[in-house]
Amino acid sequence: MEYMLFICTDPSAPKYVAAEDNIVEWGAEMDSRGVTRHGNRLRPVEDATTVTVREGEVVVSDGPFAETKEWIAGYDIIDCTDLDEAIEVASKHPMARFGKIEIRPVWPLGE
């Protein structure tokens, strides 16, 4: 099953400690297990652009929809046996400690 991990910031989480960041090891483990499909960081919300089409007209605006304290800082698409494996994969990601991770099952078209 495919899941998308939303890597989120969380103001109530412990402060980031560079020495405890195991993202490289995490990536290596998940690659060797064949779990990771694709994933990366995301540029901050200041670099976001919003597009809408209303009555045929494309409207482009700057920034996110709403000011929030929590935002998505990265993502990973993973392929796992089941939710328990996805939970295990997410729990090993450094941002599970310094932020939080939302696991969303991918919903293929036609299902």
Place this chain on the structure above:
Amino acid sequence: MVTEPATEVQTAIALASAAETARITATLIRVTGDWSLAEDCVQDAFARALVDWPVRGIPKNSGAWLTTVAKNRAIDRMRSAASEKRAVRELATLTKLEGLPEGPGANPAVDDDRLRLIYTCCHPALPLEARVALTLRTVAGLTTGEIARAFLVSEATMSKRLVRARAKIRNAGIPYRVPPPELISERTAGILSVLYLMFNEGYSATGDSALIREPLVQEAMRLARLLIALLDDSPQQTEALGLLALMLFHHARRETRTDAAGDLVTLEEQDRGSWDEASIAEANALLAAAEQLGISRRSRPGSYCVQAAIAACHMVAPDAGSTDFAKVAALYELLGQIAPSPVIELNRAVAVAMSQGPEAGLALIDRLERERSLDGYYLLPAAKADLLRRLGRKTEAHRGYRRARELAPSEVERRYLSKRLAETAPASQTDQTTSPRTGAEEKK
């Protein structure tokens, strides 16, 4: 043609429902992977029994009869739903369904099936209330209407909750299995907390709703028994034994918790002669078995075993005064080490006050007050007021009871605290406080 008396059929169906629902549902889920289909087919089988058994007689092996009917129903449903696209997969499922053994007993996979079902219903990715509802529906075999009534919500609300839970199991890929060793301890603890929540929902109800919610108490205890049987020989069984012992200790004094007027009766004042001796004896035996298991495995006692041991101290004392409060205080200290909480610390303070005198307890309560983690919790000022009253510091006690009454969550507790207020009232104020609920004064 046999005609069975209606009551006998009803009894037979109720017994079969309690004994067979989880087993048949669990097996159908394993084979078909479809929760709604499995539950519907089992329900259909019981509906058929209701029509069939009064006329043709109650089958000798009712479990096998129900399995066959539910299985055939599943086969019919899958055949008619089979589409071109999914034909191959459904054909494989149909073959497995047709090959299922008919009755209980011969199949060692059955216990695993029921365990799988319980672990899946109690998966932490499901909302807590859905875990409770799904366990009652699927493992205990209660109808959606019965669960809705026990939770005091409409059948539509409960039905929606169950539909969502089943959808999440399917869509989010929640596995249908007994968890692997690295997860088993935490997941079993999760099941126990679902069962204890179920029990408390029923047990904490008073008055009219107590009768309506009683099935929750009964089902929680029945499910705890089932879990103990299924967890035989596993290290997880110890805490399950502790939980059932704890439930039985509570249940044994259920009738004595309130008086005829519906007012709260404290543990010290309850009529111990009316406690259910059989439940107490069984709870003591379970607790002893749990302690024995713990010793033989050299494992630290879990929180349910310790809570049951605390309850045992109260339940075996012939009167409140002869309770071994030193042991109670020591057990609360142990419980606080397993699961630190200011409420446990408050209970320890009360036990310390009972064994070493009010001053010792008061010192612990003062510390809790300074930590402020129990701000707004009515039992903190109430417990403090009790100790002040015993020390003869009536004015301070009175103030504490008043504060507690302001914070109390329910009318039953407010009435109890009003009585205490009246007892500690200075002479000049007696009029206001002995006639509570006369209007504005009460709200102050």
